[in-house]
Amino acid sequence: MSRSVAVLVASVAALAMVLSKFIVPMESAETTVAEWFNAAAAIAFVLGGASLLKMNLLAISARGPGWGYSAVTLLAFLATLGVGLLKVGVAPSVAYPGHRMSGSTDAEGGALWWLYEYAMSPITGTLFAMLAFYVASAAFRAFRAKNAAAMFLLGTAFIVLLGRTYAGVVVTSWIPADMPWVSWLRLENLSAVIMSVFTTAGTRAMIIGIAIGVAATGIKIMIGLDRSYLGAGSGGGNG
Amino acid sequence: MLADAAAPAAKAWFAADKLPLLVALAVVVAAVLGSIAYARTGRPIRIRRLAGLDAVEEAVGRATEMGRPVLFIAGIQDMDNIMTVAGVTILGHVAKVAAEYDAEIEVPTSRSIVMTAARDTVQAAYLAAGRPDSYNPDRIYYVTDDQFAYVAATSGMMARKKPAACFYFGCFFAESLILAENGNAVGAIQIAGTAETAQLPFFVAACDYTLIGEEFFAASAYLSGEPDQVGTLLGQDVVKALVWAIGLAAAGLGTVVALQGPGGALAGFVSAVRAAMGGGA
Numbered sequence: 001m002s003r004s005v006a007v008l009v010a011s012v013a014a015l016a017m018v019l020s021k022f023i024v025p026m027e028s029a030e031t032t033v034a035e036w037f038n039a040a041a042a043i044a045f046v047l048g049g050a051s052l053l054k055m056n057l058l059a060i061s062a063r064g065p066g067w068g069y070s071a072v073t074l075l076a077f078l079a080t081l082g083v084g085l086l087k088v089g090v091a092p093s094v095a096y097p098g099h100r101m102s103g104s105t106d107a108e109g110g111a112l113w114w115l116y117e118y119a120m121s122p123i124t125g126t127l128f129a130m131l132a133f134y135v136a137s138a139a140f141r142a143f144r145a146k147n148a149a150a151m152f153l154l155g156t157a158f159i160v161l162l163g164r165t166y167a168g169v170v171v172t173s174w175i176p177a178d179m180p181w182v183s184w185l186r187l188e189n190l191s192a193v194i195m196s197v198f199t200t201a202g203t204r205a206m207i208i209g210i211a212i213g214v215a216a217t218g219i220k221i222m223i224g225l226d227r228s229y230l231g232a233g234s235g236g237g238n239g
Numbered sequence: 240m241l242a243d244a245a246a247p248a249a250k251a252w253f254a255a256d257k258l259p260l261l262v263a264l265a266v267v268v269a270a271v272l273g274s275i276a277y278a279r280t281g282r283p284i285r286i287r288r289l290a291g292l293d294a295v296e297e298a299v300g301r302a303t304e305m306g307r308p309v310l311f312i313a314g315i316q317d318m319d320n321i322m323t324v325a326g327v328t329i330l331g332h333v334a335k336v337a338a339e340y341d342a343e344i345e346v347p348t349s350r351s352i353v354m355t356a357a358r359d360t361v362q363a364a365y366l367a368a369g370r371p372d373s374y375n376p377d378r379i380y381y382v383t384d385d386q387f388a389y390v391a392a393t394s395g396m397m398a399r400k401k402p403a404a405c406f407y408f409g410c411f412f413a414e415s416l417i418l419a420e421n422g423n424a425v426g427a428i429q430i431a432g433t434a435e436t437a438q439l440p441f442f443v444a445a446c447d448y449t450l451i452g453e454e455f456f457a458a459s460a461y462l463s464g465e466p467d468q469v470g471t472l473l474g475q476d477v478v479k480a481l482v483w484a485i486g487l488a489a490a491g492l493g494t495v496v497a498l499q500g501p502g503g504a505l506a507g508f509v510s511a512v513r514a515a516m517g518g519g520a
Binding site: 018021022023024025034037040041044045046047048049051052054055058065066069073120123124127128130131134135137138139141142203206207208209210212213214215216217218219220221225226228229230231 | 251252253254257260261264267268271272275317318319321324325327328331350351352354355356359360361362363364377380381382383385386387388390391392395396399413416417419420423434436439441443444445451452453455456457459463467468471472474475478479482
């Protein structure tokens, strides 16, 4: 019964979003449905918060490997929640200067702003910067010339990477740029051709396939054919 | 006079500039529904083997033998993203195999709603496998909405628990490579699938198997094997063949027009078609 209601809600919401693209008076339906989803997500966050507390408290009480990280997580979670809810360090708004809580939670100078600016932002930046090392280690494995296909990939990557650097331009600068029948051999031109012709063609083919796959999946969900995401019947091999 | 005034009001009900999109949508819907009807007649439909999905049992079996957990990540987006829905669908299959093998499955999620949907899906999978008592909802938990905080927590968990099989099915961004490289570092069999074209090279480089684009959306039908679901795959192929034919015709026509020059006989026709499709003249 509850799954039938869920399928009905999903179908009506999906239909409203499709119709909002074509029926002018229904244009706002897309935004309305998105707002419904945001409201549901906000309610579900309570479940997420409870899960976070439970899992980390269990880890701390079990004293298993990495329980210290759970303690740090809990402390950070509760501290952030506390300073956010109590608006610690937030100046009152101009409209209501007499009310301490009238200022914006993330106003500049507040404790939450400070935490974001001086803790969250640098940590996130550090993790993002580490991506460069992960790219290097993945490239090291991917570009091993172990067979013909890998050698082809290596050669192509070499041209594209070198063609996008000053060194690549210098290496083939001796090839005349004003002779079309040889100028394409310059690394910067070869790199541009690979990216704009071969890569674009392959990517577009994938995007067309993805778009058709998304449409077909959407239809399956709208007509209730695929209910596996609800933990029900068809799909996913659930029976 | 009255008729003239009524005409614009009547037109305002329908967004005329979206007519080509509506026609394309109608073609896709007709092809998919027609193919489902065809599949229901019982005629055989051949599906190309997808190595990534065939390897699920091997990966979960390896995790069971090694006594290590299976990690499943359904991307970092919410349930309003179709890739997350497709990921949760595949989670159902992986959880069922894990239940049959009595392997421990770990599902850290980046969104609360995904956590609840994943719990329902995994519980149903354990029930379908005949092992409802083995289902542990605490293994499916919420971590954080923040992209890199989620990556840090999940990578740390991977380093400590050393999962033997890692599945990444959903919507991923910059975190894809960090997750896949950490999985590689702990020696896990890794299977990924996403429709984010920018992340596919990273998964291909770091994972053992990758479902590319449309294969990811075909997984639900592939795994269930139900005629209705398989019919949708046929519908997708029909639409793809149509797109292929239209692309070929358009390329041929464009070449002829280019050879004829701007004053050619077909130039006006091509301009009119492009304008009708919403493109430049």
